[in-house]
Amino acid sequence: MTMKESIQKRKAEHIELCLTDQVMGENISSGLEKYRFLHHALPDLNFEEIEIGTSFLEKSISTPFLVSSMTGGAALAEAINRNLAVACEERGWAFGLGSTRAMVEDKAFRSSFQIRKYAPTIPVLANLGAVQLNEGFTVDECKRIMDWTEADGLVLHLNSIQEVIQQNGDTNFKDLLTKIEHLAKDLDVPVGAKEVGFGIDGEVAKSLVDAGLSFIDVAGAGGTSWSQVEKLRSKEKIKKIAAEAFSDWGNPTAFCLEDVLKEVPDTPLIASGGMKTGLDAAKSLAIGANLVGFARSILKEAVDSEEAILEWMEVRELELQMVMFGIGAKDINALKSTNRLVR
Amino acid sequence: MTMKESIQKRKAEHIELCLTDQVMGENISSGLEKYRFLHHALPDLNFEEIEIGTSFLEKSISTPFLVSSMTGGAALAEAINRNLAVACEERGWAFGLGSTRAMVEDKAFRSSFQIRKYAPTIPVLANLGAVQLNEGFTVDECKRIMDWTEADGLVLHLNSIQEVIQQNGDTNFKDLLTKIEHLAKDLDVPVGAKEVGFGIDGEVAKSLVDAGLSFIDVAGAGGTSWSQVEKLRSKEKIKKIAAEAFSDWGNPTAFCLEDVLKEVPDTPLIASGGMKTGLDAAKSLAIGANLVGFARSILKEAVDSEEAILEWMEVRELELQMVMFGIGAKDINALKSTNRLVR
Amino acid sequence: MTMKESIQKRKAEHIELCLTDQVMGENISSGLEKYRFLHHALPDLNFEEIEIGTSFLEKSISTPFLVSSMTGGAALAEAINRNLAVACEERGWAFGLGSTRAMVEDKAFRSSFQIRKYAPTIPVLANLGAVQLNEGFTVDECKRIMDWTEADGLVLHLNSIQEVIQQNGDTNFKDLLTKIEHLAKDLDVPVGAKEVGFGIDGEVAKSLVDAGLSFIDVAGAGGTSWSQVEKLRSKEKIKKIAAEAFSDWGNPTAFCLEDVLKEVPDTPLIASGGMKTGLDAAKSLAIGANLVGFARSILKEAVDSEEAILEWMEVRELELQMVMFGIGAKDINALKSTNRLVR
Amino acid sequence: MTMKESIQKRKAEHIELCLTDQVMGENISSGLEKYRFLHHALPDLNFEEIEIGTSFLEKSISTPFLVSSMTGGAALAEAINRNLAVACEERGWAFGLGSTRAMVEDKAFRSSFQIRKYAPTIPVLANLGAVQLNEGFTVDECKRIMDWTEADGLVLHLNSIQEVIQQNGDTNFKDLLTKIEHLAKDLDVPVGAKEVGFGIDGEVAKSLVDAGLSFIDVAGAGGTSWSQVEKLRSKEKIKKIAAEAFSDWGNPTAFCLEDVLKEVPDTPLIASGGMKTGLDAAKSLAIGANLVGFARSILKEAVDSEEAILEWMEVRELELQMVMFGIGAKDINALKSTNRLVR
Ligand SMILES: Cc1cc2nc3c(=O)[nH]c(=O)nc-3n(C[C@H](O)[C@H](O)[C@H](O)COP(=O)(O)O)c2cc1C
Ligand SMILES: Cc1cc2nc3c(=O)[nH]c(=O)nc-3n(C[C@H](O)[C@H](O)[C@H](O)COP(=O)(O)O)c2cc1C
Ligand SMILES: Cc1cc2nc3c(=O)[nH]c(=O)nc-3n(C[C@H](O)[C@H](O)[C@H](O)COP(=O)(O)O)c2cc1C
């Protein structure tokens, strides 16, 4: 198998497995279920006039929603990314590309990430595993990615445990913070960081912001668990069993939000990890997030069609609007400062 | 379908669906189960002499119970209302009519609400969606309703979320409070407010009382959920799915009671939402309510016959008396000031 | 049916129903499960030398155990009482007779309560519904009961809720405390009080002790529920349904013990209600009880044979000894003052 | 049956029963599940360089793991001990022999404990029931055991409740502490103590350390329960039933660790009882243990083959390394002082 084939195979397996529920963490939840909204029986609002628009990376968008980084690479990924990009543009969602490392490694992968033509106005994020900075990935290569994707920012994903379980994973995370600092300085777009489902807490967020990052996506526990995904993929018996012990690993999303807000209250914050509904999103925004990211929840629709995505998006937006009507919040600012979120 | 037919159809569907358990909120309860009575092993009482009579809207009644607003309109509703009215009169329960808006809209609906002849002495409440005040409903029309129904008071229902999910619902709740204030001033009967199952909390209750309302019926969560009812009725896919996220929405009844009592301790307070037994009722009264309303719990009997209702009522009264015997409370005042309700 | 037949029928039904699990309270427990003993890994004890003897009503007994009041009356009851009395004498358990009211009402019932010949040395308690003092039962009749039974004390049971559900129950509990006070003064044996499964709390215990009673048996919730028993027996539909609401009624045994000890720390205290094992008993003694009563747990064996009872008793005693070994308590006093009972 | 046969039979039954899940305590857990690690998204570590070596009884070992005392005696036990010893040596685990009392009682049993030839470098512990010191076992006999086994230390097991249930168990624990003190003084190897699954708490640990013991193995509740094992083996009906009441007896392992650390923070501490994974082990080390012991979890592999054990060990080590990577701890000292263990 060439490297190209092996990358394609891995990406295809990720998508296929993530279409099943086996990849969910077990005995762990986002923690959002511990929050409730206090219903306001007499909202001083016309439902039709509720506003859910916001802005991210200095661009206005019609919703506070993001499709989290998922895929890229040939074939299936190309269709998925196009479907998502078109739908995001139409409804005003921000869009995160999957890891763009493949672009550099093989020209054939490039086109699947070049979705700016479908999504001219919305914030788009390029994506790279931070550990690549220890594996020879250069600032110049990052710059090329930004050129090719015409993205508004770059998000580095931190996925230590996944790399350990994954065959031939890159597990040298030593001194990465310094390299992240240099990259943030040298790149002229905003750079952020995300986990992939085990969550960034306050301490780590602070160190990243101190190193110059512009935004944090907590990508906490409660949804897709990458030890579960790699457990299912692994053919090494010892890793397969060891991964099992991590089925409830990770920092729940709600905890991450609270903890990060304590440390870096002024840094743009993306809530993700286990988001299912507009109600989850509303809770996250009321806790203090600026944007809410959905990954696996939208995968089925993304594989299916643009129409399926659009319908799914409309439901999430309606849920958010209904929550806002239910608590009497006329816009996202009002939601973010509500006193009607209780534990 | 004429408007008349469509109203009839909606009412019929509401009744039909509410006869099934699918309309219950999920993963939410009234909160009354968190309270317990401390049994008093030696009550200084003759069980036969326990008194459960009280008064509401300046009328004495033999029980602290209310049949909550449910229906009205032609056919089935007419029989239901007659059955309930006769039984309420016989056992001394207060009676709430369903939304009387239909009376104004079509003469044919009128008779079903004119039950004063069956219930000459008990408190009767007319009912109207507060949002109608934004849809052109006038004070004069309210006065006509009071004349036609010969009711002792008018209760405005607040049902924001239901209106959103319901097809062509009235969702402009803007400035309603001002209109409610005018209505309360101009009408010469007491005006109150109720939710329909998501609950009125202290803040909202205070604003309503400040606007001149005379009583509050919390109609909290734990029983019938109107997002569930409308989810089942809806033919719009997007609303149907969005409604699902609200299956545990609302302020639990017990919470509402505590919260409202903190804000407006002197306003007559009706506990309702999820009431099943006289034990639930006793807890509500001991928390501080003046009257306890039952809606869906009595629907089956109401559809069935006057006799079924009477038997059901007798059970609820006996339960209440037994609780009072069990804690040594000789009358409703003693129950309301008991120190034997614990959490 | 003569009164005699009806009493016999009732007693027989009680026994029969209590042999099934349907009479257990639902969603309620004794509360003892919230306590744990802290294991002591190196007890300074020879297991053979552990002492479980104690004393009650000025008699020494080999165990801190009591068979709670259950039955009396002809036929089956006679055999049960004889079996229990013989076994109690053999193993040094105290013995409580069932309600001895029947002795006065019909001569034919008398012999079943006259078990002193089988149990010459142990404490024996006669038993009477306190409410009978309002139904014409006199001090003289009580004296006669004491003569006939040769019992060491009289325990009055308080069973308000049972009386309400029971057909033709005696439900006038008015002014009973005064009558209890007179009885305690006039009778020259110790008089105590017990519930029948809904528990006596601190406030009631205090009033009873102030009225002159010598001991309290809490008979709390967590085991047999007499609203459940009478629900099953009842043929009156309204009572049958109302009784259902009381399936979790009552003060849990552990709560009663704590609460009574706060109010009357120096009054001999019997723990009962839901006792199953010597571990339950050990917890109750460590909380502060002086004696531990078992009713329904031993009914099957009591109906069966003396041998079955003896074996059952031996198990309970071994369990108690093992707990004492496990925490290093050499006798009942050490158990009562252990610091190894934790919540 | 000769004593030799009866010992062999008992040991064989223990192994056989412990291969089933029936020997687990019920409704009780180690308490470790209440702890969680806070994921560190950006560990400053190269996974390959994580170090899990430590030392015990002045010997360096490659892991902080111990195979807890299990068996010894002829046949099956001989194979088990050899398999375990070889594997422990290969992977650098400490090794605890099962009770070496049999060595003294019959020459035939001796060889199964003489595993030093297979495990020349690792810490090996000889094992004896402390109660034997009350049954005539002398210091000289202990010395002989140390000679024969060439072990680095002797661990005395405390198993009071097991001895009560076991037929002809030794249940005189009186004055044992004094004898333990003498033994510790007279023996020139370190002597420690362990329970067998009900746990040593702080108070007992303190008394043992004051008596001169060098280390404590808590052997707490949450895994194998020896009242359950002996319940299954027992042929005495009364003991069989009484044992049932002890199915949730014991001090959970996590509690023991915390409690012992409060009393004797400087004494080497072994965490055991219910250990299943390297994640359990990591939590125990982070709480404060120095070594982590596994008994029943490895029994199946021990009976099977050296290869099975080796593979099982590798998984546990990988789990530990992954936890350390996940929280950014580069070695056991860093793990022990982490602030990322939360409740
Ligand atoms: C199929 C799939 C592929 C993913 N690929 C990437 C990726 O390339 N880069 C990345 O940062 N995260 C990736 N993720 C992680 C998501 O961005 C997200 O952080 C994680 O799935 C948790 O969110 P969820 O619970 O909503 O799925 C992927 C997730 C899925 C389901
Ligand atoms: C069939 C049905 C019809 C109802 N119609 C009305 C109505 O017209 N006006 C109103 O204020 N509430 C209406 N309600 C709401 C009830 O008054 C009550 O607030 C709600 O059902 C919660 O109480 P429950 O849990 O006891 O059912 C209706 C309820 C039911 C079950
Ligand atoms: C069959 C049966 C008959 C009983 N009869 C009496 C009685 O005559 N007098 C009394 O005070 N309690 C009576 N009780 C109540 C018991 O004494 C006891 O208080 C109650 O059953 C709670 O204890 P338990 O949970 O161990 O059953 C009876 C209980 C049973 C099971």
Ligand SMILES: Cc1cc2nc3c(=O)[nH]c(=O)nc-3n(C[C@H](O)[C@H](O)[C@H](O)COP(=O)(O)O)c2cc1C
């Ligand atoms: C088959 C078997 C035999 C055992 N034999 C001994 C023994 O001889 N001496 C001893 O101190 N503990 C003995 N134990 C107890 C263990 O050392 C350990 O303390 C206990 O099983 C709790 O740990 P676990 O939950 O990991 O099994 C034995 C355990 C098992 C499963």
